[in-house]
Amino acid sequence: MEVIAVQKSALDGMKNDIKELLELTENATHKYTSIFKEEQWLDNQEVCLMMNITKRTLQSYKDKGILPYSKLNRKNYYKLSDVQALLEAGQPYNTNDNGFTYE
Template identity: 80%
Template sequence: MEVIAIQKSALEGMKNELKALLELTENATRKYRTVFKEEKWLDNQEVCLMMNITKRTLQTYKEKGLLPYSKLNRKNYYKLADVRALLEAGHPYNTNGNGSTDE
């Protein structure tokens, strides 16, 4: 085991910086916390697996406004309720055997 000795003032400084970083993180995520707690959100891969569609078909659904989404840090998220509603309504397009769509 290696032991490293540092001054108490340096340790206190690191503690204060870590506390400040934690506070910044809490403040940055606070506004999203209620959104994600109220509703289950899915990413692209989860939606494709749930609906048994390709990423391109998912893109078409987004472009046509058939599946609402939110973007957070360049990543798309979909409400589980919206995905279920689209599934219950039936796929807007028929998918052929290779996963592409027949429009």
Template identity: 85%
Template structure:
């Protein structure tokens, strides 16, 4: 076991810096909390499972503007209400058993 000794002032400085970083992180995420509390958001996999479609079909929905989405950290998210609305309206494209899309 290795023991490393540092001065108390250095430890206090590191502790203060970590607290400041934690506060910055909390402040940065606070602006997104209200967005996620208002509505449930789904990722690609959850949407595909819910709609029983392939990832390619989901991409087609996005490309044609049929399913709005938001991008956060290079990941797409979809509002549950938008997915439900598309399901209720009837999926514009259906996939075959082999995964290809009928257009």
């Protein structure tokens, strides 16, 4: 067994640093906890499966502002209520300038 002696002031300093880190972490997670508790969020795959669309169509919906999304850590999330509202309104179809519809 190895015993390491540390000055009390150094130990107290480390304790304070750890407490500060814990407080920062709690504050950061508290900020987003309420957002995720209020609403169910879906990722790209879940939205594509729910709407029966391709990832490219989903990207088109995002680009055109048809389906709002939020980005967290380089990943997109969609509110379930927004997806349901779009489904109830009827999914917009991809059309080109000639009026032809394609999927």
